[in-house]
Amino acid sequence: MFTRTYGKLYMQNSEVFQDLFTELKRYYTGGNVNLEEMLNDFWSRLLERMFQLLNSQYHFTDDYLECVSKYTDQLKPFGDVPRKLKAQVTRAFIAARTFVQGLMVGPGGCQQGRQVLKKAQES
Template identity: 45%
Template sequence: MTCCTLAMEHMLNTHSKAELDSILKVSITDLHNIFESRAQKFDEFFTELLKTSKRDFHQMFLQTYGLLYEQNSYLFVEMFAELEAYYAKGGIDLSASLDRFFRKLYQKMFQVLNTQYTFDEKYLHCISDHMEALKPFGDVPKKLTIEVKRSFVATRTFVRALFEGRDIVKKLMEILPTNDCGDEFMRMTYCAHCKGLTNLKPCLGYCLNVFKSCLFKQSQVNKEWSNYVDALLLLITRLETSFNIESVVDPIDIKISEAIMNFQEN
């Protein structure tokens, strides 16, 4: 059943479909842009945080340990490189990475404090194999490994999740309204115009039913999207408290220096 002349209905149909496309595009584009900007900002923030920590670490250790640090700085450069690589691409076992770092540091410190002796690789591997029992660095390696792993995993997951959200929204933008949807939207919006009732608005129930029909495909992801948002909010809460990467990365120079002092005191 038409609400106007065929010519008028055709014109209104074309206009209303363009209007509906615009409404949906603007709404979804805004959401896409929010995810895009937030993901980029957080990514830039965490990347810069690592760079700053690495720079501060170098300055602090150079000032504190001087030539000794310069001669062995590659150990710490490798450690930061692995942290940066994990954040950028994943695929690195952070626990194993930090274990290797502290083993190498133990071997190097053992040599530095016993320069009157020469140790072969077999001997150095032997002493590092007993690190867990001897705890030359105290509890620092264990605590730092736990803190680094949970904060880096949570941070990387959060940023990746924002980019995934952006991509999902982008795919939703590609779903176009059906012809039936356009017809229903036209009837709801413009039928009253043909009777001269240009200020008459559709009732809420009618409007909701039309959009429920129009957005049927998009609504199929409602449950998954709600779960996704809930998971993001939970992750944000963790990142603000126990998984806060700033509280781990900022003082990493102090914590590793503490480990070295523990070794010197033992």
């Protein structure tokens, strides 16, 4: 979908999004990921990429791009989207993580329940 919509631009910068999705998957499968920090990093990386693409006639040092990222909160280049998305993603992924962990624990709990029920019926 992204490739069809954004074409070459997406393909050249896809690792920013792939890294985001990898970290989200790592979080909901039980990895030690700080969602807020991870999302902040995503928006900083996205800003750096977009800044470079929009100003492609210039070459920027890593220090300069890091400086641009430091002022993201004051400049709000993406408006209120990062704050809103952070709240929605955090809420959704906390629920997803809990659900996935429940699915992983579920079979063992069912087996123990069956054993208890079987013993109760035998008594």
